[in-house]
Amino acid sequence: MGPETRPQTPDEMACFTLLEPAPPVLAPRLGRLAVAGRKPLRTPHYVAITSRGTVPHVAHDVMRGHTSISSLYIGLEDFIERAPPYDVPPMYKLPTAAHESALRKFISMPEETILVMGPRRVPPIVCPVSNTANSIAILTSVGFRQLEAAHYIEAVQKLRPDIVVGLADLVLGQKPGVKRREKMVDRTHAYTRDATGQLYGDWLDEEQRSKTLYFAPVLPLENTQQLLYFDELEDELRNYISGLSLYESASLSIIPESLGDLPRLSFSEPKTPQDVLREISLGADLITIPFIGAASDGGIALDFVFPAPPFREEEVSTSASKSTPKPLGMNMWSPSYSTDLSPLVEGCECYTCRKHHRAYIRHLLSAKEMLAWTLLQIHNYQTMDIFFDAVRESIQRGTFEEDVRTFERTYAPALPEQTGQGPRLRGYQLPPSGPHEPKRNPRVYGRLDDAAEKFAEAQSSGTATPDVGADELQGRGVAEKQG
Template identity: 30%
Template structure:
């Protein structure tokens, strides 16, 4: 198995179009055009979707899987299954990226030490060492895994704590790189300290890693503030290797991240919106007749009673299964009836829409229209946050 990353197009402003190529064997190659996303999974599946549902959504070629979801019992029972993680989860046609902690729902847990990382499971807190993590990776055999990292979940950590985080993560990275056979992405740390972020990036870049992971969780509040913080790391990375960023899920996050040279994102935001009963309607290709003086919606809330008689699809013109076969009124009814089909249809639409958003971004970079469209996007939509409503939690997940 070999992994390569080629830049197809670059610009002076860090904008890049690339292709990640995974050659698994003579019969199977996976091409992942970037910027792109890894489908977020929970306990081994994309939330609300079966593998058949997922296969029906085009443009998804890679998934991210988290050890935190399997290790409530040590050793995880899944390690006894022959054939590796691809076969165990029925992801044999996908690039599988493996990490320790759940990037979409990164929770604060008890402290880490030089020997282990504390992780949150459905049966309480567990500890994972660098050696045991590598042992599990050799059993699971993912295509890529992120090195063990001391991720900080404190809002205001001390400088001493941040330095320890960088030192531990680099030590664990060296241990991971001593294991041959699986591609390793180095995790960058440094939290909100610019000097430590630079040190982490420079030291990680010296290692023979296949790519880099940046964590946008627990940083500043706005999209621009988070990107400015991550830029301290990005400016010190080689351009020839892919960069994956966690915690950048909103369209604003993605647009700003892409403009600074981030290649891969997760889809946890799609899950959050689906769980809240929202459907994506935003677009990078905006109509000229839209009034930029009036802020447009990025999503529609299907809990809203205004949709109870609305026989339109979730988004007119969308080619996803949900929009081709069902109406807003029907999905509104399913939500109120607490039917599981509601989130299946919403997730199908949101993930389809999300992956097509990345396709549109790639096309605009290729056509040299990205910055023009990005500027118009911010004029029309502004910077929006997830709407908080009393009905935003679906209790049957």
């Protein structure tokens, strides 16, 4: 087959370019991910996590108008319920043109946003059922079930995301044994080989070949346990994969040199910005960061910058200020903000800080108004955008390592503790509960028996009740009848 008639490989449908020569050892790196028809993404960068296709608390128009979110991660388990043929998800039935993505159309995302689809949400919920040789366990809105590898490939073909994260036989919530680790590698190897063959096989013509980019999984195991899998990724499957997905930071150290030019998407679930910096220092390009949404849910307004600002003159004069690290955020539930009319962060240009003040945010939280979490989410994503912009500039200057050390000396090692109650929890996104466990959400509505008893007590005690007439109210001295 000549070069003019050869089908496009995934590498030719997208372009990941390292802006500087790839470092020979683990080191931060600058890159540019360009997907056809989408806004190019400069790396390192974050991928925003969604719930059922939307960033939590942020409507689509708010996301477009008040954030700089340019890539989204979508979990397939959010959209499917019972296994075929008993149920066909509505998203699969959506009429689409040949050039359209059913996933993009269903969740109404703009064309410039990069959509990354994986089998499970991030962070995933531990399932009591186990993976099999042909399927992985998922949690849908109606319970646990198996997602067959063949059905996942069908979902990729029907929904056409920009990037798909390959199936991986992951063990969650416990450390796998020796035999289980062998199964993990064999099954993930088989998932990857079958998926790339059916999506991009040489026997398919140009129209049949998927335009979705495949990110092959790298298991959270040692290099020696995945040698055969890596060998096939390098030799047989190299033309079919466009990136790597990793589940712990240690996996960045075992990537073969021949695969070093591929973008690396990390699902390691960093807990703090310090963890994010460590991921970047090891060569991560794209990172999902659950603590952004968790902070917003907890009423925490993120407050950190990179590189860390120098101490002010009044702070330098006191040794205590040097030894006490700055907090990574502000707990807006604190009563100290009840009358504070300053913005969340001085100098922040996000919509929340320009239009509202701390006292208003605290009032919204106390009143359980949904707007509270929307405004916090806008601010927290703006904070992370500025953070990653500064990280890329630091790498380009060659001062990244020094800036990281300064950041770690300046800021506290953990986010502030949540003291208030966040938004109402959703059962399908929570770990399964066992018998006799207390309810996670307080009761909102209850029976009227208690109210009826209080009403009866009021009547017997002579207290005025809403059903008494004007004469009786006047007789009891509660009011005076006019006319």
